[in-house]
Amino acid sequence: xxxxxxxxxxxxxxxxxxxxxxxxxxxxxxxxxxxxxxxxxxxxxxxxxxxxxxxxxxxxxxxxxxxxxxxxxxxxxxxxxxxxxxxxxxxxxxxxxxxxxxxxxxxxxxxxxxxxxxxxxxxxxxxxxxxxxxxxxxxxxxxxxxxxxxxxxxxxxxxxxxxxxxxxxxxxxxxxxxx
Numbered sequence: 775x776x777x778x779x780x781x782x783x784x785x786x787x788x789x790x791x792x793x794x795x796x797x798x799x800x801x802x803x804x805x806x807x808x809x810x811x812x813x814x815x816x817x818x819x820x821x822x823x824x825x826x827x828x829x830x831x832x833x834x835x836x837x838x839x840x841x842x843x844x845x846x847x848x849x850x851x852x853x854x855x856x857x858x859x860x861x862x863x864x865x866x867x868x869x870x871x872x873x874x875x876x877x878x879x880x881x882x883x884x885x886x887x888x889x890x891x892x893x894x895x896x897x898x899x900x901x902x903x904x905x906x907x908x909x910x911x912x913x914x915x916x917x918x919x920x921x922x923x924x925x926x927x928x929x930x931x932x933x934x935x936x937x938x939x940x941x942x943x944x945x946x947x948x949x950x951x952x953x
Contacts, residue, residue: 775787775788775789775790782799783798783800784797784798784799785797792808793806793807793808794806794807795807803816810828811828812826813825820836821835821836821837822834822835829846830846831843831845831846832844838855839855840852840853840854840855847864848864849861849862849863856873858873859871865882867881868880874891875890875891876888876889877889883900884899884900885897885898885899885900893908893909894909895908901917902916903916903917911923911926916935919935920932920933920934920935921933928945929941930946936953937953938952940952
């Protein structure tokens with residue numbers, strides 16, 4: 775290896791494989807430029823910023839345990855010490871994955887999807903409608919109070935806000951229409 779000390783106090787160490795390590799004059803910042811184009815920076819606040827040249831991805835590790843990945847398509851992932859992950863997609867959709875298995879996705883149009891660890895899903899649309907999906911049924915709730923449920927066996931039940939109830943069997947035949 776070759777070590778240079780510059781007039782401003784910086785030290786540059788060049789290794790045989792082409793990797794270079796630069797240490798700031800105050801020794802608070804280190805930059806390592808690897809032969810493959812990757813760059814690792816250790817900042818004065820103890821952040822470690824690693825740039826993967828091939829993937830054009832930046833990984834920043836904070837002293838408190840937070841890790842942030844930035845991808846070339848502008849997707850950003852935050853990995854928190856408690857196991858929670860937050861992913862911001864290029865279209866501004868935000869997905870949160872919690873350590874207990876719960877997931878939430880926030881879409882730019884205002885739609886929110888929540889998925890329980892057992893697989894049950896709740897979709898809240900920006901128009902006020904809500905869907906609940908379970909292994910037993912799918913139900914849509916409308917802002918006027920109407921509720922339509924489709925059971926896993928194909929049976930459909932619609933309860934209108936007026937009090938009317940309509941039930942259809944698996945083939946779609948009306949078996950009850952109470953007004």
